[in-house]
Amino acid sequence: MTLSASPSETDLDAGSDLAPVAGHASVSGPRQDGPLYQRLAAQYRRVMTAGALKAGDRFPSVRALMRQHGVSLATATRVCHELEDAGWLEARPRSGYFVRRQRGATLPAVAEPETSALPAAAQYVGLHERISAVIAMQQRYPDAMNLGGATAAPALYPGERLQSLATKALRREPALLTAVGADHGHAAFRQAISRRALSAGFTVAPADVIVTHGAIEAVNLALRAVAQAGDTVAIESPAFFGLLQILESLGLRALEIPTSPRHGLSVEALELALASYERIAAVVVVPNLQNPLGSIMPDARKAALVALCARHGVPLIEDEPYRELADTPSLKALKAWDRDGGVIHCASFNKVLAPGLRLxxxxxxxxxxxxxMLKFAQSRHNETWPQIVAAEMIASGAYDRHLAQLRTRLRAQREACADAICRYFPPGTRLGTPEGGLVLWVELPTGVSSQRVFERALVEEGIRVAPGTMFSNSDRYAHCMRLSCPAPFSAAIDDALRRLGALVARLANAAAGD
Structure with missing residues (x-):
């Protein structure tokens, strides 16, 4: 589908009307003022609104726009960027631009937390039995559809490419499976991580990169380095249950800081806590695509958080497993504002490259x-071959190509799942809309228990969700749950969300009748 011939760039700048879509004259609209690229973008918005270009259709290439409209490369490119920024188009690696699905009915956003009051006093964490019970129940239904995890489906990772690189590495160096690895990590991998740190806004020498078995081990090491049993650690609320398990295992108390679904941890509430409570041994935060909320801290808040912790002499532990899954890939890490070594940066490839590498x-x-010292005492060396494979993925450019494709796929899956939730869940539901990743935070209608939803969805419908009670040492999220969009959207996923929404509606009606 193409547009009919249109005036030259000079004519358009002089104020000529833009050409209508061939066969769809009604979408041409009235003449508009403004820069040429904005007027062309407005015409294409009318084209897509009228249905002449539908979701999933390929959008004309930059060169096609240049030929058809007689415009410059810069103008044609700005048209595409304008439509992409406004959510009308998505860029697919090596494939061009495609029309994005437009949101239908929407649900209210997840409520913002109260941040002006002093956070409740720290408590020892006691979630092990609760989390273990959830996991044990899930294991009894291995065939249930997983709509509660935070890891993408295996098909979205570059398995064949990784297998090929691993095979070549083991052919070159058969001893990789039998030899002891280098202290703190393989040199090529540490160099690759050092170079990639630049994209997060900071510099680090390869010698200062210590390789771990995922971000979980990294955070565990960080906490053991700066805190001891009985100390208080400030964390986001809600928080990833894996962090809560670490705090419990180390005998640390959790001070839960209100966290916005849009802007991340409340710097204001943390400041109140630092001024009011006795020594806080550390702050742990996921600044980019927080789990489970999906929030991203704006740069100004990141800078303020680093400065606040520096003033109080409190170690700031940054957990960064998701940053590269954001729709905007150039997000900065908290470490970018670190001037005195007070930020401990932890990161991982488990969510973005391959969970099985544990890297x-x-x-x-x-x-x-x-x-x-703690790493050497705890687990000695990491396996060498996964580090070689990851380093070669990065050096060849394959990793960045994979990331671009993964971000595009996850965004499509996330938006499709959000649309389905909006269609099928009852009034009173609230929905978070993160700008990246694969998790969605859902607030349920009044009176609906997420634990009850978890149990009945698993037993009656064969669907796994993550109840909100896993994400806090308190019961304040008993009415919330984490949903995920790990696989390409399908009729089966749509049906599962329909049945899940119907279950929530039944529970909401029962609660209203009590």
Whole structure:
């Protein structure tokens, strides 16, 4: 489908009307003022609104726009960027632009937390039995559709490419399976991580990269380096249940800081806590695509958080497993504002490249030597071949191509799942809309227990969700749950969300009748 011939760039700048779509004259609309690229973008919005270009259709290439409208490369490119920024188009690696699905009915956004009051006092964490019960129940239904995890489906990872690289590496160096790895990590991998840190806004020497078994081990090491049993650690609320398990295992108390579904941890509430409570040993935060909310801290808040912790001399532990899954891939890490080594940066490839590699790293700032000692005492060396494979993926450019494709796919899956939730869930539901990743935070109607939804969805419908009670040491999220969009959207996923929405509606009606 193409547009009919249109005036030249000079004519358009002089104020000529844009050409209508061939066969769809009604979408041409009245003449508009403004820069040429905006007027062309407005015409294509009318084209898509009228249905002449539908969701999933290929959008004309930049060169096609140049030929058809007689415009410059810069103008044609700005048309595409304008439509992409406004949510009308999505760029697919090596394929061009495609029309995005437009949201239908929407649900209210997840409520913002109260941040002006002093956070409740820290408590020892006691979630092990609760989390273990959830996991044990899930294991009894292995065939249930997983709509509660935070890891993408295996098909979305570059399995064949990784297998090929691993085979070649083992052919070159058969001893990789039998030899002991290098202290703190393989040199090529540490160099690759050092280079990639630049995209997160900071520099780190390869020698300061300590390789770990995922971000979980990195955070565990960081906490052991700066805190001891009985200490208080400030964390986001809600928080990833894996962090809560670490705090419980180390005998640490959790001070839950209200966290916005849009802007992340409340710097204001943390400041109140630092001024009011006795020593806080550390702050742990996921600044980019927080789990389970999906929030992203704006740069100004990241800078303020780093400065606040520096003023109080509190170690800031940054957990970064999701940053590269954001729709905007150029997000900065908290470490970018670190001037005195007070930020401990933890990251991982488990969510973005391959969970099976169990490959993470830590840059520990002032606590580098202690973390290195703890890592050696805890798990010695990481396997070498996964590090070689990851380093070669990065060096060849294959990793960045994979990331671009993964971000596009996850966005399509996330938006399709959100649309289905909006269609099928009852009034009173609230929905978070993160700008990246694969999780959605859902607030349920009044009186509906997410634990009850979890149990009945699993037993009656064969669907797994993550109840909100897993994400806090308190019961304040008993009415919330984490849903995920791990696989390409399908009729089966749509049907599962329809049945899940119907279950929530039944529970909401029963609660209203009590």
């Amino acid at each position: 993470g790293w830590i840059t520990a700032g002032r606590w580098q030597a202690r973390v290195a």
